[in-house]
Amino acid sequence: MRTVVITGATSGIGLEIAKLLAKQGFRVLGVGRDWDRCQRALEIVTRVSAPGRAEFFAADLLQQREIIRLAEELGETLRVTAEGELFALINNAGCARGWYMTTEDGYEQQFALNFLAGFSLTYRLLPQLKKANGRVIMTGSKSHNGIGVHWNDVMLSRRYNPLTAYKQSKLCCLLFARGLNDRYAHQGIRAYAVDPGLVRTDIGNKDTGGLVNLVWTLRKRGGASPEIPARTFLYLCQAEPAPEGLNYFRCRERGYSRQVTSANADRLFALGERLCGVQYDKRAEA
Amino acid sequence: MNVFISGAAGGLGRAMAAECARRGYRLFLTDRDSAGLEALQKGLERQFGAITVVYACDLTDPGSVDAMLAYVDGSRIRFDMLLNVAGVDFEGGFMHRDRERMVEIVSLNDGATLRITHAVLERRREVRPFTAVFVSSLACMFPMPLKAAYAASKRFLLDFAAALRQELKDEGVNVLVLCPGGMVTKKDTLAAIRAQGFWGEVTTNPLERVARRTLDRALAGKGTYIPGGVNKVLSGLGRCLPRPWVAAAIYGRWTRAQKKWLGA
Numbered sequence: 001m002r003t004v005v006i007t008g009a010t011s012g013i014g015l016e017i018a019k020l021l022a023k024q025g026f027r028v029l030g031v032g033r034d035w036d037r038c039q040r041a042l043e044i045v046t047r048v049s050a051p052g053r054a055e056f057f058a059a060d061l062l063q064q065r066e067i068i069r070l071a072e073e074l075g076e077t078l079r080v081t082a083e084g085e086l087f088a089l090i091n092n093a094g095c096a097r098g099w100y101m102t103t104e105d106g107y108e109q110q111f112a113l114n115f116l117a118g119f120s121l122t123y124r125l126l127p128q129l130k131k132a133n134g135r136v137i138m139t140g141s142k143s144h145n146g147i148g149v150h151w152n153d154v155m156l157s158r159r160y161n162p163l164t165a166y167k168q169s170k171l172c173c174l175l176f177a178r179g180l181n182d183r184y185a186h187q188g189i190r191a192y193a194v195d196p197g198l199v200r201t202d203i204g205n206k207d208t209g210g211l212v213n214l215v216w217t218l219r220k221r222g223g224a225s226p227e228i229p230a231r232t233f234l235y236l237c238q239a240e241p242a243p244e245g246l247n248y249f250r251c252r253e254r255g256y257s258r259q260v261t262s263a264n265a266d267r268l269f270a271l272g273e274r275l276c277g278v279q280y281d282k283r284a285e286a
Numbered sequence: 287m288n289v290f291i292s293g294a295a296g297g298l299g300r301a302m303a304a305e306c307a308r309r310g311y312r313l314f315l316t317d318r319d320s321a322g323l324e325a326l327q328k329g330l331e332r333q334f335g336a337i338t339v340v341y342a343c344d345l346t347d348p349g350s351v352d353a354m355l356a357y358v359d360g361s362r363i364r365f366d367m368l369l370n371v372a373g374v375d376f377e378g379g380f381m382h383r384d385r386e387r388m389v390e391i392v393s394l395n396d397g398a399t400l401r402i403t404h405a406v407l408e409r410r411r412e413v414r415p416f417t418a419v420f421v422s423s424l425a426c427m428f429p430m431p432l433k434a435a436y437a438a439s440k441r442f443l444l445d446f447a448a449a450l451r452q453e454l455k456d457e458g459v460n461v462l463v464l465c466p467g468g469m470v471t472k473k474d475t476l477a478a479i480r481a482q483g484f485w486g487e488v489t490t491n492p493l494e495r496v497a498r499r500t501l502d503r504a505l506a507g508k509g510t511y512i513p514g515g516v517n518k519v520l521s522g523l524g525r526c527l528p529r530p531w532v533a534a535a536i537y538g539r540w541t542r543a544q545k546k547w548l549g550a
């Protein structure tokens with residue numbers, strides 16, 4: 001049985017991915033921030049699949065030290081139950097914020113959760129991914145378009161615009177996937193971003209406040225059910241051989257911003273490595 | 287520039303620390319939350335290459351503060367700036383809250399602030415200008431039912447800062463008091479702001495901007511900083527309307543907001 005890790009698996013898109021993958025015979029290790037919500041999600045996933053198909057872990061992925069602890073727990077579980085192999089890591093946990101808020105590490109929260117958490121967790125699970133020729137999937141977004149990374153102030157503390165912070169964090173997801181392929185594709189790891197489209201979830205109503213909360217309440221009405229993007233994640237986990245594209249929407253390749261270059265990815269890796277205290281391999285020269 | 291920040295692991299403290307680190311200041315950070323301090327130290331180092339010393343300490347405990355000061359003296363650290371950020375608030379009716387919690391508001395917000403201010407001023411770097419910042423609150427402008435002890439403790443800081451400013455003027459010390467409205471520093475403050483509806487939104491100040499401007503103004507020799515136009519108007523009203531009226535008006539608004547917030 002192939003094991004997948006899904007972050008943000010306690011609601012919205014992540015929960016649907018967990019249900020679908022468990023139903024299709026994957027073993028799911030779900031991650032949420034709240035223990036009770038993890039228990040609830042475990043019940044839901046077990047109900048639609050089979051007992052023992054899923055396990056949940058609570059960790060606040062905003063904090064770097066929690067990511068380290070989580071990676072150790074996941075590593076141990078993978079060692080005991082999956083011969084140390086991780087077939088897919090789905091970095092899906094995400095948030096929207098209406099105000100500049102920081103993590104314990106002093107990092108802006110959308111940047112920290114939507115991008116850095118996946119960057120840090122992936123690094124710590126690389127050995128298990130390598131062993132399985134695994135795949136890394138970032139939940140991206142169409143909103144990554146029309147913006148560049150604010151290299152001089154990635155936390156946007158000079159002039160905080162919540163939407164800019166969100167868009168930038170999603171652009172970073174695509175750059176991260178690109179950079180992973182540059183570094184590890186020849187070692188058998190493939191990375192992707194999935195654009196879920198507009199989806200009816202509560203993401204814009206959690207800890208946002210102000211305008212963001214209001215706008216999202218109106219906007220999400222036009223969104224699709226989270227079951228729909230979940231299928232694209234299933235596709236990327238099942239397709240053999242591993243698809244070659246980078247960005248996917250409704251099980252098909254989709255174009256992406258011209259900002260997504262190897263040079264920008266290198267720059268982002270250097271920044272992420274500094275902020276997370278990790279060191280990925282250098283890009284393999286083509 | 288060597289900066290001492292109390293309450294550094296909280297939302298405003300972190301924003302202030304980040305702003306200082308960005309400017310290349312060296313930091314001495316204290317808070318009760320030692321795990322939070324360590325995370326912040328690492329984060330500031332990674333983000334800005336900042337030189338940071340952290341020391342976890344309960345500022346209401348004179349013994350712990352003495353130990354911290356011994357550490358400061360042992361490391362021969364001297365300061366150019368003090369940011370008094372540490373403070374607590376326990377929302378709600380005076381008689382509905384635990385007695386010791388109520389006292390803690392004053393012992394931390396005022397008692398500990400005096401203790402630290404005295405200690406750090408004694409340890410200021412010689413012949414250099416010094417800057418001290420007190421974090422009061424918009425609440426200090428009014429008698430505030432249901433936040434009575436908190437608002438009064440912040441009033442203490444407002445008056446104390448103004449007087450100290452005068453005392454130390456000729457010694458090259460500038461004292462600034464910051465009176466912000468709400469700031470979104472954690473989930474609870476966000477919930478509280480939301481519960482107050484319109485007034486919550488318009489009195490809320492962006493954290494990152496407050497942090498930056500506080501430093502700018504304090505270094506420029508200013509004495510008071512009330513961020514936001516609406517807040518300036520409200521504090522003006524607080525000063526010229528009769529205090530019983532103000533208290534009655536605030537009581538009405540807060541009881542409604544708190545009912546919503548506490549989900550009652």
Ligand SMILES: NC(=O)c1ccc[n+]([C@@H]2O[C@H](COP(=O)([O-])OP(=O)(O)OC[C@H]3O[C@@H](n4cnc5c(N)ncnc54)[C@H](OP(=O)(O)O)[C@@H]3O)[C@@H](O)[C@H]2O)c1
Binds near residue numbers: 013092195198203
């Ligand atoms: N909805 C859309 O239209 C849309 C469009 C494009 C991209 N996306 C992306 O899709 C992903 C999933 O979003 P969603 O719409 O499904 O939102 P959601 O329902 O709010 O799901 C977010 C998930 O992340 C978890 N989470 C939040 N903060 C966390 C933390 N600090 N540590 C660990 N986990 C945390 C949440 O836990 P709780 O269950 O406890 O809240 C939840 O499981 C995000 O990356 C989002 O940016 C969404």
